[in-house]
Amino acid sequence: MKKISLNKLDEFFAAIAASQTLYLPVEDGRKGAKFDAWKEGAVYSTAANTSRSAKDFFFPQVEDMASFKVDGKEIEVYDTRKESEDFVVFGVRACDAKSFDILDSVYLADPVDSYYETRRQHGLIMTMACNKPTETCFCSAFGIDAANPAGDISCWMTDSELLLEANTEKGEALLNALSMLEDADASAADDTKAAIQSILDKLPLKGLSTESFGGDKLMELFHSDKWNALSESCLGCGTCTFVCPTCQCYDIRDYDTGHGVMRYRCWDSCMYSDFTLCAHGNTRTTQMQRFRQRFMHKLVYYPGNNNGVFGCVGCGRCMRSCPISMNIVKVMKTLEG
Amino acid sequence: MQEVMVKRASELLADGTVVRVLGWKNGEFAYDPTPAVFDSADALSAFVYNDFCASNLSKYLIDLCKKDGKTLVFLKPCDSYSFNQLLTEHRVDREKVYIIGLACDGKVDEAKLREAGCEGILGITTDGDTVKVDTLYGEVSVAKADVLGERCVTCKSRQVVVYDELIGENGEVNADCGRFDQVAALEAMTPDERYEFWRGELSRCIRCNACRNICPACSCVNCVFDNPKSGISQKAAADTFEENMFHIIRAFHVAGRCTDCGECSRVCPQHIPLHLLNRKFIKDMNECYGEYQAGAEAGSRAPLVNYTLDDCEPSVVYEREAGK
Numbered sequence: 001m002k003k004i005s006l007n008k009l010d011e012f013f014a015a016i017a018a019s020q021t022l023y024l025p026v027e028d029g030r031k032g033a034k035f036d037a038w039k040e041g042a043v044y045s046t047a048a049n050t051s052r053s054a055k056d057f058f059f060p061q062v063e064d065m066a067s068f069k070v071d072g073k074e075i076e077v078y079d080t081r082k083e084s085e086d087f088v089v090f091g092v093r094a095c096d097a098k099s100f101d102i103l104d105s106v107y108l109a110d111p112v113d114s115y116y117e118t119r120r121q122h123g124l125i126m127t128m129a130c131n132k133p134t135e136t137c138f139c140s141a142f143g144i145d146a147a148n149p150a151g152d153i154s155c156w157m158t159d160s161e162l163l164l165e166a167n168t169e170k171g172e173a174l175l176n177a178l179s180m181l182e183d184a185d186a187s188a189a190d191d192t193k194a195a196i197q198s199i200l201d202k203l204p205l206k207g208l209s210t211e212s213f214g215g216d217k218l219m220e221l222f223h224s225d226k227w228n229a230l231s232e233s234c235l236g237c238g239t240c241t242f243v244c245p246t247c248q249c250y251d252i253r254d255y256d257t258g259h260g261v262m263r264y265r266c267w268d269s270c271m272y273s274d275f276t277l278c279a280h281g282n283t284r285t286t287q288m289q290r291f292r293q294r295f296m297h298k299l300v301y302y303p304g305n306n307n308g309v310f311g312c313v314g315c316g317r318c319m320r321s322c323p324i325s326m327n328i329v330k331v332m333k334t335l336e337g
Numbered sequence: 338m339q340e341v342m343v344k345r346a347s348e349l350l351a352d353g354t355v356v357r358v359l360g361w362k363n364g365e366f367a368y369d370p371t372p373a374v375f376d377s378a379d380a381l382s383a384f385v386y387n388d389f390c391a392s393n394l395s396k397y398l399i400d401l402c403k404k405d406g407k408t409l410v411f412l413k414p415c416d417s418y419s420f421n422q423l424l425t426e427h428r429v430d431r432e433k434v435y436i437i438g439l440a441c442d443g444k445v446d447e448a449k450l451r452e453a454g455c456e457g458i459l460g461i462t463t464d465g466d467t468v469k470v471d472t473l474y475g476e477v478s479v480a481k482a483d484v485l486g487e488r489c490v491t492c493k494s495r496q497v498v499v500y501d502e503l504i505g506e507n508g509e510v511n512a513d514c515g516r517f518d519q520v521a522a523l524e525a526m527t528p529d530e531r532y533e534f535w536r537g538e539l540s541r542c543i544r545c546n547a548c549r550n551i552c553p554a555c556s557c558v559n560c561v562f563d564n565p566k567s568g569i570s571q572k573a574a575a576d577t578f579e580e581n582m583f584h585i586i587r588a589f590h591v592a593g594r595c596t597d598c599g600e601c602s603r604v605c606p607q608h609i610p611l612h613l614l615n616r617k618f619i620k621d622m623n624e625c626y627g628e629y630q631a632g633a634e635a636g637s638r639a640p641l642v643n644y645t646l647d648d649c650e651p652s653v654v655y656e657r658e659a660g661k
Contacts, residue, residue, distance in 0.1 A: 323604035
């Protein structure tokens with residue numbers, strides 16, 4: 001384990017940023033925090049979490065895939081990707097770090113999504129243990145330990161020091177390259193971990209159970225008579241899907257640039273009326289069906305296809321952002337009850 | 338107030354006046370009630386009304402009016418303006434709605450509570466003008482006035498403008514609410530400054546469409562932005578031009594019909610002050626065509642759809658300074 005005094009945090013960030021772009025959470029001036037590229041004077045935000053998730057780094061909301069130049073019957077295709085550069089994301093929470101595993105199992109499974117893969121290869125994740133988990137946190141329901149976050153490097157913040165431990169070769173290499181780091185006792189973070197654990201034990205959603213969900217509950221849950229009431233006030237906006245770190249659906253669109261075509265993909269939302277729109281129309285014609293799809297995907301279909309791993313990491317963003325305060329916790333408790 | 342509301346709702350269900358009740362259902366925490374429909378006195382045990390019942394329920398009545406029987410709805414003053422506007426646009430049926438108007442002294446903004454240092458919220462109690470928040474990290478007391486939603490700080494009216502009965506005393510229109518002050522500040526900027534301001538705000542948009550979907554004035558059955566053949570996408574902005582234009586087009590579309598209920602800004606997960614676009618239109622219309630408040634009266638004609646001989650000439654550049 002390595003350590004550095006919090007007084008030297010700026011120096012530490014500058015050293016990382018000297019060789020690659022460093023992203024970290026900063027106050028957004030709008031009642032929240034956001035990931036931003038570090039520059040001189042940037043102040044690391046200790047907010048419970050960023051308003052948007054960290055998935056943007058690997059799966060951005062909009063990305064150009066290819067462009068086409070059309071000349072009569074000739075079509076030329078251009079790969080619009082630029083060489084990716086290495087980057088570091090500091091301050092990722094345990095829940096978001098776990099969300100990358102969930103995205104990986106979709107995008108890195110055969111056929112590999114090379115757009116996503118390139119970003120994953122170039123990115124290094126430094127996680128931060130959650131000193132102040134909040135009432136909307138329920139990562140423990142999905143086996144995530146906010147006191148011991150994953151990632152290439154795990155970090156803990158004590159009153160005076162930042163403690164760092166590498167979990168991968170890539171992480172080890174970065175820590176070794178940072179000469180200002182000092183060695184620390186393997187047990188240096190123990191007090192912080194214990195303090196975090198004592199708060200995790202008091203979280204109001206601590207007892208949230210996933211027992212009633214999973215691939216084997218498909219028919220029973222799909223036909224539950226509770227979906228109608230649950231979805232009745234859903235506005236059909238995409239807030240929950242767009243702030244969600246594990247929502248992974250996208251749409252591919254062609255944009256007429258006037259002299260050719262730009263093919264881009266963008267996040268899609270199963271809450272939208274044109275989600276999976278086919279030539280014959282749409283498979284889901286009511287908001288209840290769309291609403292059900294979102295939660296069935298996270299609680300039934302995804303675990304059914306991925307050895308019981310759920311498609312939710314308990315970050316609680318949907319609980320804070322939904323305009324009508326409907327969310328996965330209310331859905332789970334209602335379906336269970 | 339909650340007890341009186343539940344009592345009246347139970348009575349109206351029991352005597353057959355209404356067949357369902359549209360209100361709010363308690364949530365997981367003290368601050369997250371969800372709009373819900375209740376169809377029996379038993380179901381009303383989950384009914385809640387508190388400082389966080391901010392949702393404007395009027396838009397749900399478009400669908401509920403298509404169902405059999407009458408719906409009881411609870412409308413706060415700003416929600417009642419929206420209802421009147423929907424009535425004017427023939428989107429709801431007055432005969433199928435029983436309205437209980439609620440006196441309102443403003444709703445608390447959860448985000449402002451968090452700004453005031455409330456994380457790990459376990460319970461919230463309001464004691465007069467003070468909001469007491471019990472958190473995992475200790476108790477926090479804040480003045481309610483400091484954590485009111487932005488629209489409540491500049492509340493335009495505490496008057497319920499359409500109702501069958503009232504709970505509490507009806508309030509007054511507040512002409513001096515100062516709701517156009519921020520617009521005036523934007524108008525005083527240079528075009529470049531103003532452009533920078535709006536780029537800063539609109540560039541944060543994630544195109545979740547929450548503003549559109551919550552908006553009672555956005556009641557098109559099929560929105561133009563949801564048409565994949567329209568050449569634009571509602572899911573993501575292809576470029577910064579689209580990013581700006583989505584919100585500006587929407588503001589144009591609701592101009593003259595927007596009652597300034599403020600739901601767009603309340604629900605924005607990125608905290609973009611979208612209501613300022615709408616208020617700019619309202620302010621301009623007031624200055625060009627005389628004071629007009631959408632939804633103040635059902636059936637009123639908005640200036641933009643009402644020709645009068647002394648309308649200001651659209652071809653003449655309107656001089657704001659002249660105060661014409």
